[in-house]
Amino acid sequence: MRPNQWKRFWKLKIPHGARNFWWRVFLCKLPTRLNLRHINDEPPLCQLCQHDIEDDYHMVFDCRRKKSFWLVARNIAHIKVPMEDIWDILNFRTTTDERTMLRNGDILMVIWRSGPR
Numbered sequence: 001m002r003p004n005q006w007k008r009f010w011k012l013k014i015p016h017g018a019r020n021f022w023w024r025v026f027l028c029k030l031p032t033r034l035n036l037r038h039i040n041d042e043p044p045l046c047q048l049c050q051h052d053i054e055d056d057y058h059m060v061f062d063c064r065r066k067k068s069f070w071l072v073a074r075n076i077a078h079i080k081v082p083m084e085d086i087w088d089i090l091n092f093r094t095t096t097d098e099r100t101m102l103r104n105g106d107i108l109m110v111i112w113r114s115g116p117r
C-alpha cells in the first residue's frame with residue numbers, strides 16, 4: 001500500500017477488531033487453512049464449504065456462504081458499489097467514499113466474529 005492509503009486506513013473510525021482483521025486482509029496474514037498449512041497436516045480446505053482451498057479471498061469473500069452473507073449485508077447496509085468491487089475496495093485497489101469503507105469495516109467485523117473461519 002502507498003503511504004496515503006495507509007493514512008486513509010488508519011484514519012477510518014472502525015472498531016479495533018475490524019481494523020485488525022482488515023489489516024490482515026491486505027497483508028495476506030489471515031489465519032486461513034492455506035496460510036496455516038505448515039502447522040496443519042490436513043488439506044487446506046475451507047471448513048465451511050469443505051469444497052475449495054481456503055485462501056484469503058475465499059475466507060473473507062468468495063466462499064459461497066460468505067458471498068451470500070455479503071449480498072445480504074451489502075443490501076442492508078445500502079452499499080452502492082457492485083459486489084465485484086468489494087474485494088478490491090477491501091484491498092485498497094479501488095477507492096470509494098468513507099461511508100462505504102466504514103460499512104465494509106462493519107461487515108468484516110461480523111464475519112470475523114461469527115466464525116468458523
Ligand SMILES: [Zn+2]
Nearest residue numbers: 046048049063
Ligand atoms: Zn468455503
